[in-house]
Amino acid sequence: MLDAIRTGKSWTCSNTRVDVCGDSVQVYLFNNLICMIDNGLSGREMYVKTTYKSATTKSRLNAILRAYCNTSIYQKDYIWYYSDNTYTNNARTFFI
Numbered sequence: 394m395l396d397a398i399r400t401g402k403s404w405t406c407s408n409t410r411v412d413v414c415g416d417s418v419q420v421y422l423f424n425n426l427i428c429m430i431d432n433g434l435s436g437r438e439m440y441v442k443t444t445y446k447s448a449t450t451k452s453r454l455n456a457i458l459r460a461y462c463n464t465s466i467y468q469k470d471y472i473w474y475y476s477d478n479t480y481t482n483n484a485r486t487f488f489i
Contacts, residue, residue: 394420394453395460398430409453420457422450428457437489443481446473462487
């Protein structure tokens with residue numbers, strides 16, 4: 394998955410899919426968008442969507458976040474937080 398994101402090539406394996414469309418890379422888990430990286434004119438932005446909160450979603454997002462943003466998601470009392478202790482609140486944009 395990380396290789397596909399880095400090289401900008403579409404890829405599928407089991408329940409995870411990376412789609413490349415122009416300057417945008419989208420990561421899906423069970424056909425639900427969990428992350429989008431946009432290489433637009435304003436710089437490189439990563440939009441992380443955390444509405445479908447499962448252990449697998451967290452695992453995929455943590456791999457991406459550690460590779461590109463030097464952060465991660467953890468869970469405390471059934472609530473998801475980023476490593477800077479901010480509540481995930483369903484979506485967040487990172488500038489990478």
